[in-house]
Amino acid sequence: MHIQNKIMEQAQDPPAPYLQMCTILACPRNAEGKTEGTTSGILIDPCQGLVLTHASLLYPLHEHFSPELLRNLENHGSSLVGTKLFKYHVDIEVTLPNMSLVDGGANKLVSNSDKSLYTVLSSSTAESVKSVGQYHGRVKLVFEAKRLKDVIRKLLPKDQWQFEQDDNGSLSIAENKKEIKKNEYFYYTLLPCFVLIKLTDYHPTHNSLIFRDAKDNKVGDPVEICATPFGSMSPEVFLNSCSRGIISKIAGPGRVLMMTDARCVPGCEGGGLFFVHKNKRYLSGMMIATLCWRNSEWVGLSLACAISELVGSLRKHALVDSHISPTAGMLDKGYATKIKTMLSMAVSISVGANWGSGIILDQHRGIYLTCSHVLKGVEYQKNVIVQNEASDEKTQSSIVFRSVPGRQFDVAVVQSEVTVHDTPGWEKHIVFEYAEPVEGEVVFVVGYGIFRHSFGRVPMVNRGIVSKVNSVNGVPIMVQTTCAVHAGVSGGGVFNIHGQLVAMVICNSRDTASGASYPHVNMCIPIATLAPTLNKYLQTGDETVLQVLSTKNKQIKQLWSMGTEDYCSIMSRM
Template sequence: MSTEEDPYSQVCTVSIKPLDGKAEGTCSGILLDTQQGLILTHASLLYPLVEECDPERLRRLVRDGSGDKRIFSGAVNIEVTLPNSDNGLENTFFTNDRTIHPVKLLSQAVQDVRPFVRCKGKLKTIFECKRLRDVLTKLMPSDSWQFVEDISAVENKTEQDNKSGNKAELCYNLLPFFILIKLQNLYPMENVLSVRDSVDNKAGDPVEICATPFGNMSPEVFLNAKSRGILSKVAGPRGVLLMTDARCVPGSEGGALFYCHKRKRLLTGIVIASLCWKNNEWVGLSLACAISEVIGSLKSHLTHDLDKIKRTEYVGGFGQGFIPRLIKHVRCVNVGHNWGSGVVIDSEKGVIMTCSHVLNDAKYSGVHVSDSESSSSEMCNIIYRTPLKSQFDIALIQQKNVTAHLSEDKQIRFGKAVEGEVVYVIGHAIFRG
């Protein structure tokens, strides 16, 4: 099986342990950006650490929908365990399922082959998927649904011991929250994950959970265990909430939910609950959140880092200074004494999209375009336009002579709009180009 069809190497486990505490939070995670070492996991990582969190900052997190490393009262250690694999041909062996490429790690004493590696990390941000929260509040209200490991502890709690009750409430409140962690010592590698849009999911789709039961407790035994089933239910706007009969146990939260198509695996969700109870009765379904919705929420929380997440950037991954590059695609569309704005959608053929009303009464010619880098204008032909009184207002024009700097521009990539993301409007609003 090719690496493109083998995304398991980017599923991992995550653990957080305070320097001066005995508690440890652990669950599964996904290496979302292999160049920057960005790990996405679920906020169930915080469940055992409530005593280590600053109470006021924890309340603010639930109230405001975002937080950072200051949520902990003291310093913490974050460790990520990843499968130890390589794309080289040395030491390759085959199984009936896939090719495995173990890496030899050199120690001072002896040469070892280890099944996993550990990396240090730091907490970057904690954020909420608002659309998931709205769906959970509506379909799974806290008065009838619980997401704890032991429901009997909640039922039998006393006035002197409300910790179980507090934990049940915390588990529910943090269900729509996710954590982004940045690895400190990961060597950049190729990203082999392919993401499936949430709108493509439907009940009955074959799926597979790849996660590590009990998190970081025994990765040498359980690292990236698989469980297969179907999507039992897709709920909420854009199918944000996914339910599956693929079974998993505590510690699998943050693991990957893959859509299975022949031998391909498309990342379609992230596990948020391995156990759920309705009216104190166990429901044998695992819950996940659509990964495209989580990425959209992440983008809205990382305004200053938005252009850095290349693998999850919908608009084209321009990197730092992307606005000047976007400006290169903007044209001033001149029709007589009037003008408007357009955007180059095909730089090789010189095709520009604008509004139909900008062209006014122009027929097939009489349209000129110019950009911010040149004082000269170029003739264009109208190749398509909607009627002026139509509910749509779209036109396509094409330059007769495509200039060199235009043909060398990067193509603009298109993506679906995500609620809450940052957008930019660039054009010639007051002055001609």
């Protein structure tokens, strides 16, 4: 009972900004059949009763669009205030947390002094007071964020990316493909678009949101998504659920597009992405896509648009004014420094049209560690190009060592023809620090996943934990993590919270029957196991010491082949 009371005392009301997070339902009144759209949203201006959400709310309603809607978006960047949006009247219902149940409210179900199950069950008001409040609204404006549109067209081309999963079992294969193609057109067209809703029966309240300027967002920043999984399906259960992660990638002019590894599921589009610092939450962005496939492979990351970009776009199209509060430098300097160190140790390694990632072993001499399969197809020793985020310069490199395909360690060492200290902008030296992997510890994967170096010099960062360490005769041989790992990350580093190198990424897992990949289940080589050999080479320069990494071991090979004979195929997946 003492333990139970201790847990109860720790329960807190939701943070004030989350009381302005909501879910939205849009349903045509006179349309044939039941068609409705649903998303999360933000009560962006509680004084005027204005709600902002993503245009995924409109995806299921595209059959009911007025012909002028898409035309006006294309020509003017907005639906134009006062123009007809739909063929039929569309009912809009917005669900927000019930303010009367928040700290100090008169209708609290359970007092702070007695939160036992008996009290809840015996309360006469337990079923009469709902945890949510519902309001009616109307669509005031549909508008696009121009800079978001530009970066999406460049970075996420329609022929390679998909943002919704469509499958209609009632249609033939040909009809289903045609339907999917038509739907994808609307999804992609509306991806950089947003919807402003005016609540018609909402009483003005205080604004608790503090906006964060896009220029202050950085890769590695801790963030929290507050949104409603599955939208309006069951808001009393799912309303304003939270998930945490980090900003994995930032792209575009004005740092408009963000990728995060925080959990986000359908219905969370339109939800808030918050920067979290010292228990305060600053609205950094709005979620725009929760399901992302690239070339038919699930990415496992979610997309968000910087909130300052949306406010700027709103000011162009409507009379909406919101205060932007910069928070530059608020992130713990120690944490920020460690993230910066991790980023500085990553390099992009290109072989023709293909690329992978690498880890700096010796910055001064330009020596890098990567995967052997990253160098697949190299015809000449010097046909390897190395770049890192601190420089635009491309340096040709030679292969010092490359393990034989099919051996237990998929490892290669390359060295630049021009030493790093001769290249302007690169630091003189980075200390090669490593640590033993520990199951359950927080780790970061750093590499050039999905996008090669030419799409933004800063590599992608994803956070997770070490889910398992596999050993042979007491020696760590394989590290598994829950970080999202994508094509291009092979050879990238896995770092612990102290900034120490723990492992090198080899591949993620894949279902050989369906071809589907699982980014959050991946395999890496422990650096502590390679370190004695690598350090001996760095100290002596003797390339022959690296040959030990090509020795055969039946147990290790069986572990890495995962009980199959197709070891080479596994090594080349990334």
